[in-house]
Amino acid sequence: MQADHSSQLESLVHQQLRECSPVFLALADPIRQDIIMMLTKHDSLNVAQIVERSPMSRSAISHHLKILKQAKLVASTKVSTEIYYALDIEGPVQQLKEFLATTERIIEMKTAGAE
Structure with a gap:
């Protein structure tokens, strides 16, 4: 039963790790890390506001925002002609917590079996 x-x-x-992969990949890049940090200090920012705070071009920032959005780390809201981005990390944080909890259970089982 234990082995099963x-x-x-x-x-x-394994399934949880695959589901968390977009988050890991999105957070691995220093530019995206910088964008996340900017968004922790502001409720929301548009692309122009992020570009003002970054050495990157508008197209590069847009690319990074797309990856963050695909990883469900940011949400976008259109206001008039501008799109504003805000942190939306509750879902990914819950995914990561579940992955860590499952990993800890596996380690506990392996440690208990080694004794």
Whole structure:
């Protein structure tokens, strides 16, 4: 039974890891990290406001925002002709917590089995 439960957990953690991959990839880039930090200091910013605070071009910032949005780390809202971006990290944070919890259970089981 223990091996079956361990196999199920390993399958679950593998699935969770795949689901978290876009978040890991999005957060791996220093420019995207900078954008995340900017958005922690402001409720929302448009592309021009982010460009003002960055050495990157408008097209580069737009590209990075697209990746952050695909990873569900930022949300966008259109106001008139401008699109504003804001942090929206609750979902990804919950995914990461679940991944870590499953990983910890696997480690605990392996540690208990080694004793």
